[in-house]
Amino acid sequence: MHDLDPLSRRLIERFQHGMPLCAEPYQAMADVLECSETEVLDCLARLEQNGGLSRIGPVFEHSRAGASTLVALAVPHERLEQIAERINRYPEVNHNYLREHAYNLWFVLTGPDRAHLDQVLDEIEVDTGLAPLDLPMQRAYRIDLGFSLEHSPCAAP
Numbered sequence: 001m002h003d004l005d006p007l008s009r010r011l012i013e014r015f016q017h018g019m020p021l022c023a024e025p026y027q028a029m030a031d032v033l034e035c036s037e038t039e040v041l042d043c044l045a046r047l048e049q050n051g052g053l054s055r056i057g058p059v060f061e062h063s064r065a066g067a068s069t070l071v072a073l074a075v076p077h078e079r080l081e082q083i084a085e086r087i088n089r090y091p092e093v094n095h096n097y098l099r100e101h102a103y104n105l106w107f108v109l110t111g112p113d114r115a116h117l118d119q120v121l122d123e124i125e126v127d128t129g130l131a132p133l134d135l136p137m138q139r140a141y142r143i144d145l146g147f148s149l150e151h152s153p154c155a156a157p
Contacts, residue, residue: 007035007043009054019056067117068110071124072103072133080105083128092120103133 004012010033020028026044047053074098080098082107087093096107104112111117121132 004052007033007039008047011040011043033114066110066112067114068137069107069117070137071107071109071121072135073105073128073130074103075130083130086127087124090120090124092117152154
């Protein structure tokens, strides 16, 4: 992802904090970027294929739409791929990552309410034989998850 083309740079800079909420968002993006909708879609496909894009979609304030918790599992190395694949089957799971620690598989669990999360945590424990470490959020500290490409070491002069 070191060599971003100009359209990719402009698209990331402009839309990482707010995709148009309309019937044709990609066309609206194209209008702002002064290109075609096809060029926007092709650009997004390239970014995804090159590992520079993981998802396109809204970020909701989870406490207004249900419940969530951070979960960690201590997975034996030889079972890691199997367990990660199994965890990813739960529709309530997102952001599943491998970490360097005894608790090496970390993911976010979301659902309509805390009782639902507890049910899924129980299912995961029965399904995997591993006890989930449940780390519910106590307080949110808001940070800007975006980044500027202007000051990136990879930015063209």
